[in-house]
Amino acid sequence: MEGLNVSDAKLMVYVHPSKSNNVPQAILRELSSLLFSYIETFDGVVLAYDVDILDKSARILSGLHPYFGVRLKAKLLLFSPKPDMLLEGKVVKLTQDSIHVIVLGFSSAIIAEDDIRQEFKYKLKHGEERFASRSNKRHVIKVGTMIRFLVKSVDKEILHISGSLIPAQTGSIRLLDKNSEDVLLTDRGNKKRRESDGETKTRDHGTVGGNAFSLNNDHPIKKSKRHKIANNN
Amino acid sequence: MGVELPNRNTLSYNMADDDGDVSLSDRELVKHVRDALKSVQSGDMDKYNQLVAVIHTKETDYTYDEALLETSLKALSGTVSNIDFAHHEFLLSAVFGMSMWNYRPAVMDALVDLIISLAASNGNFVDSCLDMLVSNFKPPFYLLDKLNQDNVRRKKENVLSRVHRALKSIADLVPLSPLRLMLIVIQRMPTNYKKDYNIVEYVENMLKLESGELGELVGSTILMAVVDRLIDLDVEIGWDDILQDEPSNTSIFEMELEDMDEAADDDELSGCKFPGETLNRKSLGANIVAELLDNLMVRTFDHLESCKDAGRLIEVFETLLESFEITILTAYKSKFAQFVIFYACALDPENCGVKFPMMLSNLFVRDGRSELIRMSAVSYLASYLSRGRFLSTSFIVSMLKRLVDWCLEYSKFQGGDVNPKAHRVFYSGCQAIFYVLCFRMRSIMDVPRLKQLFLMPLEQILKHKLNPLLVCLPSVVAEFLRQAKAARLFTVSKAFIFDDLLESEHSREFGGLERLDMFFPFDPCLLKNSNSFIQPFFVFWSRVRTTYDNDEEVSSEEDDVDDFLNENAEDAIDDMMVRSSDERDLYLDEFDYALNKMSITPKYSFVGSQAEKPLRMPSRIRPSTSPESL
Numbered sequence: 062m063e064g065l066n067v068s069d070a071k072l073m074v075y076v077h078p079s080k081s082n083n084v085p086q087a088i089l090r091e092l093s094s095l096l097f098s099y100i101e102t103f104d105g106v107v108l109a110y111d112v113d114i115l116d117k118s119a120r121i122l123s124g125l126h127p128y129f130g131v132r133l134k135a136k137l138l139l140f141s142p143k144p145d146m147l148l149e150g151k152v153v154k155l156t157q158d159s160i161h162v163i164v165l166g167f168s169s170a171i172i173a174e175d176d177i178r179q180e181f182k183y184k185l186k187h188g189e190e191r192f193a194s195r196s197n198k199r200h201v202i203k204v205g206t207m208i209r210f211l212v213k214s215v216d217k218e219i220l221h222i223s224g225s226l227i228p229a230q231t232g233s234i235r236l237l238d239k240n241s242e243d244v245l246l247t248d249r250g251n252k253k254r255r256e257s258d259g260e261t262k263t264r265d266h267g268t269v270g271g272n273a274f275s276l277n278n279d280h281p282i283k284k285s286k287r288h289k290i291a292n293n294n
Numbered sequence: 295m296g297v298e299l300p301n302r303n304t305l306s307y308n309m310a311d312d313d314g315d316v317s318l319s320d321r322e323l324v325k326h327v328r329d330a331l332k333s334v335q336s337g338d339m340d341k342y343n344q345l346v347a348v349i350h351t352k353e354t355d356y357t358y359d360e361a362l363l364e365t366s367l368k369a370l371s372g373t374v375s376n377i378d379f380a381h382h383e384f385l386l387s388a389v390f391g392m393s394m395w396n397y398r399p400a401v402m403d404a405l406v407d408l409i410i411s412l413a414a415s416n417g418n419f420v421d422s423c424l425d426m427l428v429s430n431f432k433p434p435f436y437l438l439d440k441l442n443q444d445n446v447r448r449k450k451e452n453v454l455s456r457v458h459r460a461l462k463s464i465a466d467l468v469p470l471s472p473l474r475l476m477l478i479v480i481q482r483m484p485t486n487y488k489k490d491y492n493i494v495e496y497v498e499n500m501l502k503l504e505s506g507e508l509g510e511l512v513g514s515t516i517l518m519a520v521v522d523r524l525i526d527l528d529v530e531i532g533w534d535d536i537l538q539d540e541p542s543n544t545s546i547f548e549m550e551l552e553d554m555d556e557a558a559d560d561d562e563l564s565g566c567k568f569p570g571e572t573l574n575r576k577s578l579g580a581n582i583v584a585e586l587l588d589n590l591m592v593r594t595f596d597h598l599e600s601c602k603d604a605g606r607l608i609e610v611f612e613t614l615l616e617s618f619e620i621t622i623l624t625a626y627k628s629k630f631a632q633f634v635i636f637y638a639c640a641l642d643p644e645n646c647g648v649k650f651p652m653m654l655s656n657l658f659v660r661d662g663r664s665e666l667i668r669m670s671a672v673s674y675l676a677s678y679l680s681r682g683r684f685l686s687t688s689f690i691v692s693m694l695k696r697l698v699d700w701c702l703e704y705s706k707f708q709g710g711d712v713n714p715k716a717h718r719v720f721y722s723g724c725q726a727i728f729y730v731l732c733f734r735m736r737s738i739m740d741v742p743r744l745k746q747l748f749l750m751p752l753e754q755i756l757k758h759k760l761n762p763l764l765v766c767l768p769s770v771v772a773e774f775l776r777q778a779k780a781a782r783l784f785t786v787s788k789a790f791i792f793d794d795l796l797e798s799e800h801s802r803e804f805g806g807l808e809r810l811d812m813f814f815p816f817d818p819c820l821l822k823n824s825n826s827f828i829q830p831f832f833v834f835w836s837r838v839r840t841t842y843d844n845d846e847e848v849s850s851e852e853d854d855v856d857d858f859l860n861e862n863a864e865d866a867i868d869d870m871m872v873r874s875s876d877e878r879d880l881y882l883d884e885f886d887y888a889l890n891k892m893s894i895t896p897k898y899s900f901v902g903s904q905a906e907k908p909l910r911m912p913s914r915i916r917p918s919t920s921p922e923s924l
Contacts, residue, residue, distance in 0.1 A: 097470065154467055156411070157372065158374065158375055159415065161414050161467050167470060168470070171375070171414060171416075173375035216416075216417030216418065219417045219470055219471070220470055221420070221468065
């Protein structure tokens, strides 16, 4: 999946003097406040961070600025969806009018009827709503299906994505992956990373904020960071 | 605004289709509505205006057609992707302006579906949709007085179950929506200025949200907002409102009086004996606020009970505790809101009931917090330990021991004489110890092991040069000494008489402007309904078995000299002592009276049982404030 990358950022966190007895905690709180909202500076949503505090000491200049700045080096896992990227998500609701998808468990996306290619036809089968391909019987999108779609626009405020299923490389991931149908079930994580790598190499993401930026998708780190999100939340 | 009334034939023709092909009919309807929406961009507004007019109708309008409205809403949900923020402003404002309370369940369902679809279709609509749903927390004004009627109650259930379900559905489709919801719920909370029942309904919904599936995400913020509102209402009830009828000529601080002759049961029940008289004595403003607060407290208590049943009281309590530290502890003149935490403790004495006093004693014992916070904390602690019926004696002793140890440690490093101002934290700690012992000495004395645990160092504190007995509230000290004497705790050769003094120069001094010397936050709750929750867990002074219970009246006070008083103090109280026998009889009566004054709650509770003589207690409640701590 596109839109995910790891950034090396040099940051300065301003800590309130009242938090001076536990600076590491204050820093983590400050960084946690960035999570899951769009940050202009990073041009993306911070999903996870791994922080390294550079300063061993900080000074308050009394009368000038009561907060004290602590310099940090952080690796940030950023999600920055842009138009024309291919994203993946899980279908949570499906109507004749639209397909509702959730990407990475927190960002919602909608694919309106007009953005679903003609190949797909809406059907009500056994009380279950679905979009089925006319050309490939197996290509079915229903609630719970993981699909790949093209980003049309992004509402950064609430991270609402408007998507499209017009391009041929979009649709149910399981079907799109020609090699094995079982990949999704057995080793979805690996597959996604592979794709992600490939796409990272071929696509230009533009610049990502922060003082430094690396395109290197360091998977083991990412994994540990995801783990960290869970801890932090 | 020049919107035509709908031509029913255009929109409702599908309704008349034969039942054979419902889906086709629905599809056609959706197509019709979509055309209406699309035609706006080309400048053709007719169909669109008809649609808007249909949405605008209410159950009470003569043009109202339930089926038509329901169908239109359903059709709209089928084509939400065609609704545009810029082009369909009227339609959207009509939809977002709909109050579910005005419609029957079928229309409510259609409306809720539309709102869910709208929220999921476009990021721009999320806020408006949530806002619309939250605005349905409150019933319209014309129903506000009728909430007790069966049909209105059913309607309320219909509306609210759908609203909460919709909020959950939106959260499923737009996972970040609870973040917005949290803000909207707090922003839309009715203010204190409008003293109407809406706030109670609203808070009920907030609590429902807290206990619902979204509670995990928004619960703690919402609970804190509720506590904040309790405090807001609480501080609006000034002490003057409560104390305005103060007959006492000694102070304006009314007390809850307790007549010795009254049966204890009567005392305890006095709070709810005359429900009809509720609040009639008070000025109107205070009445409404007190009634609202009472209602809110009851809702919160109910909520805590449901949390307990669901096994999540301990999580909720964490939030309450945090909220207590931020809001209640620092609020000046908090009189009732603290009972929320008291009740939570009562519901779960093993966990919550221990955590709360631990937090308070930590606040008191540790340096680093402001003096006012520490003094308030120890006042809360003392009052809590005295009043909580659910607390075990051994636990109370362990908490007391902590206080005693701290006071001892403190006094070791302090030389010099009595100085109420400089050592105010110390004195407040000592007073807390005395106060708790007034309530608990008898039960502690019954267990020899506990008795020994902390009494030895206590004596050192009493004999210290800082002389806490002289500085702390005379009424508390007098009662403490009387019990100590009866229990033969200390070598008392002379009694210590304060002549029914509620407060003294010294106590005023250490209490400071905030009068923390007079702060006993868990004195009997004066709100009728709330009190009925609290009562079973509450120790009333009338029920306290003192150490002198079986002894007869205090005798020959004049002959005794208190060891702990220095010469000056003795001189000072000499004047207060009664000398002639007549005077003495008179004094003894008063003294007995005074000894029963272990609560400082005002004489007349809001529950208005004036027929009985309420309890009298030895200090007045002057809650603390310490804004600088934040």
